[in-house]
Amino acid sequence: MLLNNELRLKIVNLATGAGEGHIPSSFSIVDLIDHVYGNVLRIEKNQANDLKRDYFILSKGHGALALYVVLNKYGFLSDEDLNSYGQRDSNLGGHPDRVSTDFVEASTGSLGHGFPFAVGIALGNQVRNYGNRVIALLGDGECHEGSVWEAANIAANQGLNNLVAIVDWNESAMQLMPIDMMAEKWESFGWDVIVIDGHSKSGLNYAFDLELLDGKTKPYAVIAKNIKGRGVPFLEGHGVWHHKIPNAHELEQIMEALR
């Protein structure tokens, strides 16, 4: 069963309206981000700058639309702001920018930045003993970046049990340099690892059991077996749709598939 038809429809409409957006990448992670904001993060609407809030960092910034629609769903981003996406003078563009938008935690777009940044937040929070959760989402293609593995090493070495890395394992890396044994790689870097279906409620509930999270002694990697473009068959997989905007006919087909 598809979890977030409504959010996917919003993503497609926003991308089409603006003529900008990575639709399949956003479809790959929207279920994960929705679950994290709905069930895991403890943030109130007056906590945009509160150091004790929980953090979600979208390291694969090109999935920005998925983040925007979820922030909107939970009241962290107004309808007006969301609907301005991609327009001249909007704060919301193809990659998220923390400076222009409250509750966007990192300005990403270049891969291999958000995750080590999240490691630093987790380290700072551990030293301050705030007990908050830091969750970063990165792509499997992003795992080509050396800084990802530098940071994975650092997190394990520093014993950051308040840190979760979600790997959107939609096999983008397969197209150029496959990363086999994703789970084993993170495990070998000293992380607790779980592999789930990132589009299923039971998988998400299982991976993000709160008692499990709070009992960790190591950083925790959730390897989510996702499908790029999940929800609309002709968008699924890798190819022209990565950064393509649908025409009127294609938009109709997408809406049809999501209804």
Added chain:
Amino acid sequence: MTSLRPQFAETISRIGNIDSDLFVVVGDISHGLLSEFRENHPSRYRNIGICEPAMISVSAGLNAAGFNPVIHTIAPFLIERSFEQIKLDFGYQKFNCNLISVGSSFDYVKLGCSHHSYIDVALIASIEDSKVFIPGSKNEFDTLFTDNYQSSGVKYFRLTENGHGFDGLTNDAVAGKNIVVRQGTEITIVTLGPSLRTAMAVSDMLEKDGISVEVIYVHSFKPFDANSILESVSKTGALVSISQLSTVGGLGSLCVNAISGKVLFDYLNFEIDSFIRGYGELEDLQNRANHSPEHIFSKIVTTFELRKP
């Protein structure tokens, strides 16, 4: 010659005792030197490992979490290797940090070009809201760091192992304020950090030849005191720049950009435009870079002879 590193350790230790936000991150150097800070504040000290790009991004996270990071390793690894992390994670995201490098341009005279850096200053200066300091004495570092480490943006402090040795002339360093260390009327020599030693030797030779030289000393590359350059060159009509920075985006172009369109002047620039290969002592590398006082002196004399009617 004086290393500024011990002063770094002393300053950090002093401030660390009163500022519980100061967090020191090192890339596997100087841990012996920084032992006092480390022992007094183990929770705010990390030898993060040999992974400079992630070290930068992690430090941005530390700032997001409320700490004021002091990030320290050798110049090319800290700045050149990690530049995009600095540009985006601090610059674009508007986070604050203090970058402290060692090695200056080619202090590592016996280690080869892997440990040299000429473009680091221009790179950091290119970032919005950054500050760049090149102290040439212990006192300058102590003052500039103490005054600026809590200000916004990326602050870069470029330490040298070879202080200029004219410490009495450069006390009371203030960000954005140059120091006129010698007054004269015919040529303006502008110099930076450790290069003051060379500039003083050159100006001694020129004075002996009867040429009156004004020497302006720069420790603060950004913010930059353009007025002092304009004032001096308006008087002398001749600008000579001496530094161990890259010719691209170095001290010469900084001065020229600062006064162009405001005064006509002759211009000679002594900076670095190639790898300074080979080994030896500092003097050997300076000679290979055509930065010996004798070479600079003769080049200036030739140029100024040509200029005379």
